Amino acid sequence: MGDYEPTIIAFVCNWCTYTAADLAGTSRLVQPANVRMVRMMCTGMVDPKYIIKALLEGADAVLVSGCHPGDCHYINGNLKARRRMKLLKEILPKFGFDERRLKMTWIGASEGIDFAETVRQMTAEVKALGPNDLRTRMVL
Amino acid sequence: MSKIGKITVKDRDTVSSLQDFLKLLLQKGAVEAVLVQQRLAINNAVMPALITDIENLGQADPLAPAFALNGARMLSRLTRKPLDAPIAAVMRPCEIRAFVELVKLKQGSVDNVILISADCLGAYPNNDYAKVAGMGAGAESTLSFYRNIISGKGTAAQDADISPACKSCEHPAAVNADITIGLLGTNMEENLLLIANTPKGEKLLADLGVKVEDEPLDGRKSALDALVGERIEYRDRMFARTSEAVSSVEKLMGYLRACVNCHNCRVACPVCYCRECVFTTDVFDHEPAQYLRWAKRRGALKMPTDTVFFHLTRLAHMSAACIGCGQCSNACPNDVPVMELFRTVAHGVQGAFGYGAGASLEDEPPLSVFHEKEFCEVTGGHD
Known part of the structure; x- marks a missing residue:
């Protein structure tokens, strides 16, 4: 189990975290290749069902990452995303999903180092948690 | 102290005395129509109906332990655009609470609507109601439901009982109704309470010429507390069982x-x-x-x-x-x-x-508002 490679689905906003990820890449920062990124215009458009679907399809963790409060390109999309994450963190653990498989961070456009560090940390954490066994099991 | 009016029940027939009160609403021109559960001529079925003719109120049975559907949706249809004339809606407490949610979602309005709600002692599941009520017994089945409760026999009848949702409901009395029809804390075969909860409700009772008095509601409160306590106990057992399942x-x-x-x-x-x-x-x-x-x-x-x-x-x-x-x-x-x-x-x-x-x-509904400083635990303590 220790040597499995987790799959982390990351919903990142175009203006901040995606740009930070880009910066991490162009700065040649070393980071694990476990994250599959979905670039959204804003975290405020991450519908809870995207996250639920990712987990039911066997993603080992989901990361939602956007601009710091006050920096949102659309003024408050990130704050809406935070309430939705709060909602999911209340609902999903009732069904045995480990809360640590749901992560939300604020990573600004200039914070490439933060992004690489978040990916490293999260990958290690999710590795320790073990795989989401829904990947191979039939889901009703 | 609350503004309390009373409906005197004639011949221990709570249903027809309540019908008389609803008829008064149309007679005095207080409302143009009443949305209320009505006993259909067919097989004793009970469904909500929008009644404009006083005669039809003779089939109204808001107390029937039947709950075909949540009437909030129906009231939402009636109020999604401004109404020209006032209407009254007689609904269960849970229907009113659902309607409150819909109003906040801009799918209904309380303007020109008078919400009336009787204390709710529960309803049978749809599949069981027909069995319990029989095919042609009319409002007699409703009266026997309450008689059984008063005499301590409870709500179970003919292998059926009120639904688990009702047994676990901690809101048997409506909070957002303009008028509450009180069954609890009174002998409902002699008197029904008319409790005005809002200025709109007080005005309605005045327009109808109902005599109101300031009365303490201690008896009602203790009856309500006892019922709510029972239901919360049932509810919490249900929560524990379901969480585990x-x-x-x-x-x-x-x-x-x-x-x-x-x-x-x-x-x-x-x-x-x-x-x-x-x-x-x-x-x-x-x-x-x-x-x-x-x-x-x-x-x-x-x-x-x-x-x-x-x-x-x-x-x-x-x-x-x-x-x-x-x-x-x-x-x-x-x-x-x-x-x-x-x-x-x-x-x-x-x-x-x-x-x-x-x-x-x-x-405000939780997902319609948000603040800069809140729920910082979601983002690992950073905000």
Whole structure:
């Protein structure tokens, strides 16, 4: 189990975290290749069902990452995303999903180092948690 | 102290005395129409009806322990645009709480509507009501329901009992009604209380010429507290049992095993507010080849797909607004105990946001407001 490679689905906003990820890449920062990124215009458009679907399809963790409060390109999309994450963190653990498989961070456009560090940390954490066994099991 | 009027019950016939009160609303011109449960001529069925003719109020039976559907949806249809004339809606407390949620979602309005609600002692599931009420007994079955309660025999009759949603309901008295018709704390075979909760309600009683007095409601309060206490006890046992039954995805799949994706629970839900549900759009008209790819990945694909996905998404949508009426379970063709599941999760969600669905028109629905400084634990303590 220790040597499995987790799959982390990351919903990142175009203006901040995606740009930070880009910066991490162009700065040649070393980071694990476990994250599959979905670039959204804003975290405020991450519908809870995207996250639920990712987990039911066997993603080992989901990361939602956007601009710091006050920096949102659309003024408050990130704050809406935070309430939705709060909602999911209340609902999903009732069904045995480990809360640590749901992560939300604020990573600004200039914070490439933060992004690489978040990916490293999260990958290690999710590795320790073990795989989401829904990947191979039939889901009703 | 509250402004209390009284309806004197004639010949111990609570139903017809209540009908007389509703007739007064039309006679005095206080309202143009009354939306109220009516006993249909066919097989003693009870359904909501919009009544304008006083004669038809002779079939009104707001106290019947029948709950075909949540009337909040019906009132929403009547009030989604401004009404020219006032109407009265006689609804259960849970219907009023659902309507409050819809008003906050701009799918209804309380302007020109007078909300009237009798204390609710519960209703039978749809499948059982016909059996309990019989095919032609008329309002007699309603009277015997209350007689049994008064005499301590309880609500069970002919192998049926009021639904689990009613047994676990901690809101038997409406909080948002303009007028509450009090059954608790009075002898309902002699007197019904008319409690005005709002200025609109007080004005209505004055317009109808109902004599009101300032009266303490101590007796009513203790009767209400006792009933609520009983129900909370039942509710908490239900929460514990359900939490245990769905504590892993494996168990949740077992819990939902009989679900055939008919989506009746969503149709019956008064607070499932989307005009078009995403699960009926072409987002879920998957490519035929996609099904094969899914099947190949896991070796087998349960058809229809997306059952658990549907219920979890529905929970994300409506759990903050769930008022616990139990119509989801009423509508389920395969007896999946969905009310228990939705209520258990909703209780946690509403607690997390400090929100009580249907409690007041002023409280903002949790997912419609947001602040810069809040829930910083979600982002690891940073805000």
